[in-house]
Amino acid sequence: MPLKKLILIVVLCLSSAHAQKNALWIWNTTAIIEDHAWRDSISFVAERLDIRTLFLYAPHKFSKEGDTCSLRNKSGLIELLQWTKKNEFSVHLVAGEPEWALPQYHHKAISFAHSAMALQRETGLIDGIQYDIEPYLLLPFSLKKTREGLLKNWIHLIWLTGKIVREQPHVSFGAAVPFWLDESLTIEGLTLPAVRHIIHLTDYVAVMAYRDKAAGNASIISFSEDERQWAEESRRTVYLGVETGFLGGGPSYYLCETDPDSFALKIDISCGKYNSYYIGKRKLSVQTIEGKVIIGVSAQYINDDEVLLIQKELMECFSAGPLELDMRSIDQFVKKSGEWKNPEFITLSGSKRILKMDRKELKQSTMWYLTPPLFQNEMQLLNEYASVRKAVSGVAVHDLKSVLRLLNKN
Numbered sequence: 399m400p401l402k403k404l405i406l407i408v409v410l411c412l413s414s415a416h417a418q419k420n421a422l423w424i425w426n427t428t429a430i431i432e433d434h435a436w437r438d439s440i441s442f443v444a445e446r447l448d449i450r451t452l453f454l455y456a457p458h459k460f461s462k463e464g465d466t467c468s469l470r471n472k473s474g475l476i477e478l479l480q481w482t483k484k485n486e487f488s489v490h491l492v493a494g495e496p497e498w499a500l501p502q503y504h505h506k507a508i509s510f511a512h513s514a515m516a517l518q519r520e521t522g523l524i525d526g527i528q529y530d531i532e533p534y535l536l537l538p539f540s541l542k543k544t545r546e547g548l549l550k551n552w553i554h555l556i557w558l559t560g561k562i563v564r565e566q567p568h569v570s571f572g573a574a575v576p577f578w579l580d581e582s583l584t585i586e587g588l589t590l591p592a593v594r595h596i597i598h599l600t601d602y603v604a605v606m607a608y609r610d611k612a613a614g615n616a617s618i619i620s621f622s623e624d625e626r627q628w629a630e631e632s633r634r635t636v637y638l639g640v641e642t643g644f645l646g647g648g649p650s651y652y653l654c655e656t657d658p659d660s661f662a663l664k665i666d667i668s669c670g671k672y673n674s675y676y677i678g679k680r681k682l683s684v685q686t687i688e689g690k691v692i693i694g695v696s697a698q699y700i701n702d703d704e705v706l707l708i709q710k711e712l713m714e715c716f717s718a719g720p721l722e723l724d725m726r727s728i729d730q731f732v733k734k735s736g737e738w739k740n741p742e743f744i745t746l747s748g749s750k751r752i753l754k755m756d757r758k759e760l761k762q763s764t765m766w767y768l769t770p771p772l773f774q775n776e777m778q779l780l781n782e783y784a785s786v787r788k789a790v791s792g793v794a795v796h797d798l799k800s801v802l803r804l805l806n807k808n
Contacts, residue, residue, distance in 0.1 A: 418784045418792040419488060421451040421604070421637055425797055428457055431474035437481060439802055444487070446805050447777060447795060452482060453528055453604070456491040456514065460506055467509035469517060479523040490526030490572065497674060499533035499552035500667055507531075507555055511562040518566050526570035527563045528604065529556065534579065536673050537665040540684045540691070541658055547667050549583055553595045560599050570601045574639070577607040577621040594628045602634060604794045608641035608763045612779035616762070619783055630789035637794035638780055642773070642801040645760035650683040652694035652753040653709040654718035661691045664716050672715055680708065688727045692753070693718060705746050720750040728753065765804065773804045 422443060430436040443449060457470035469475055482489050491514050498507040511527065518524040533552045538544035556573055563571040573596050580591040590598075597603055607622040614620065622638050629636045664672050675682045680699045685692050693712050700708060712718060725743065732738045732755070740756045765773050777793065784790040795801050 418448075418781070418790065419450040420448050420781070420784075420792040421453050421490075421794040422447070422449045422801070423453040423455075423492070423794065423797040425455045426799060427455045427475070427478070428471070431471055431478050436798075440798065441485065443795075443798060443801055443805060444485075446774075447793075447801070448781065449795070450486070451488040451490065451525075451792070453490050453492050453794065454478075454482075456493050456510075458493060458510060458513065460509065464503070464506050465509055467506070467513040469513055472517070476517075476521055476523070479521065483523055488525040489523065490528045490570065491524055492528045492530055492574075494529045494531040494574075496532050496535040498529075498531050499536065499548060499555060500673055501551050504551075504555050504558065507559055508562065511559045515562060515566050515569075518569060524569060526572060526601075527559075528572040528574060529559060530574040531555070532574070532576075534576065535675055537675060537682070537684060538667050538670075538673060540665070540686070541662050543658065543662045544666055545581070546583060549579075549581070549592045550585060551667060553583070553585060553592065553599070556596055556599045572602040572604060573600050574604045574606060575625070577605050577625065580624065591624075591628075593625060594632075597625065597628050597632055597634050600634065602636060602791055603629065604637040604639050606639040606641070606796075608639060608645075608796075610762050610765055610768065612776040613783070618780060626787060626789050635789050635791040637791050638784065640777070640780070640793055640795045641764040642766060642795060642804050643764060643797065644766045644800070645764045647757040647759045649697040649754055649756045650694050651697055651700060651705065652683070652685070652692045652721065652755070653705070654694075654713050654716070655690045655692045655721050655723065656716050656718035658686070658689070658691055660717045661693075677711065677715065685731070687723055687731045690723060691716075692721065692723065694753070697754070702746050705752065709750070709752070721753055723753075728755075766800065768804065770804055770806050 458467050459470055460467050479489060493510050497503045514527055531552060533548055536548060538548040560571045563569055575593045575596055579593050582589055583592050583595060585595060603625060605622040605625045607618045609616060609618050609621060611617045612619060618638055625636050664670050681696045683694045683696055693716055695708060728741045732741050737758055738755045739758055742754050743751050744754055745751050761767055780793045784792050
């Protein structure tokens with residue numbers, strides 16, 4: 399190859415690359431404030447994975463009415479932020495709960511934004527705010543009839559909070575989004591996939607394209623490609639999310655069934671009491687099979703003695719009746735979903751027939767099962783990809799505690 403042509407290729411490759419800032423999600427902020435040894439772990443991970451941005455959970459609490467938010471251990475948080483600046487990290491404060499997407503809880507997200515921006519005015523130590531709300535964990539997402547309203551209210555909240563954050567100069571505004579949320583919504587005459595609306599309203603999105611490999615079919619890169627293209631067209635950026643934690647399975651008991659219309663009336667976001675995936679401290683599990691909504695609880699939240707009481711509670715809450723589905727329908731659902739195994743009908747003393755199913759471990763959705771060398775290889779592939787894609791800010795690793803294991807530091 400002629401020398402001039404070789405030099406031109408090198409120059410073009412270098413000019414297409416850009417400075418990326420890999421990020422790390424951190425949730426154990428209180429522990430890091432109290433135990434400075436954790437900061438050595440942050441530095442260790444940052445050095446190994448070229449981390450320059452921290453997505454740092456901001457511990458907070460609300461007044462009884464929920465309209466006032468205060469940061470917990472504010473002085474300790476400020477001291478931690480000062481340490482991050484001394485070590486040349488950018489910091490984005492992270493907060494969010496699925497319920498914040500509901501109109502009756504918007505004031506909490508707004509209150510947090512005001513509190514965070516007050517801290518920024520006081521210290522100048524914050525580089526960004528990220529909302530990790532994940533509204534698809536709420537019951538209204540289970541049915542198409544209530545899903546659209548839920549997503550529109552989530553998008554409206556992002557618009558409201560974004561206006562508050564952007565009142566402060568040099569503070570980025572971002573959101574964590576799943577790779578699969580491509581349902582189209584029409585908002586003010588503009589029809590776009592839900593996540594693309596979010597991209598328009600933020601400076602960046604962190605795409606939770608959680609898979610066990612960087613490239614190829616069904617990979618982090620392929621599953622985040624739509625979001626990357628949308629971000630580039632909108633002059634926004636994306637982070638490629640990498641999960642390193644254990645995504646375990648486990649059994650669930652399904653205790654009753656109802657029709658979609660009755661279920662929708664109970665969970666409607668405008669008036670429903672039962673929006674959350676929890677009743678009390680019990681985590682609900684909801685599936686739609688053969689036109690019926692079946693409702694149950696994760697088995698880790700239940701023992702045999704409680705089944706009858708929980709079954710009665712769920713029937714009353716959701717105007718539901720006993721399970722009448724046959725095993726043929728259940729088997730077809732299990733085969734199609736790919737997420738469940740070992741379905742069986744059982745009868746506990748004093749209860750009507752219930753269904754037990756085991757959720758599979760989500761091995762393809764995390765790098766937890768990789769060896770440290772394989773993990774490093776996948777990260778290298780992602781870094782190489784991010785360095786030549788203009789709209790990719792970097793790779794975002796979830797999270798500090800789990801990635802330490804993959805780097806052979808416990």
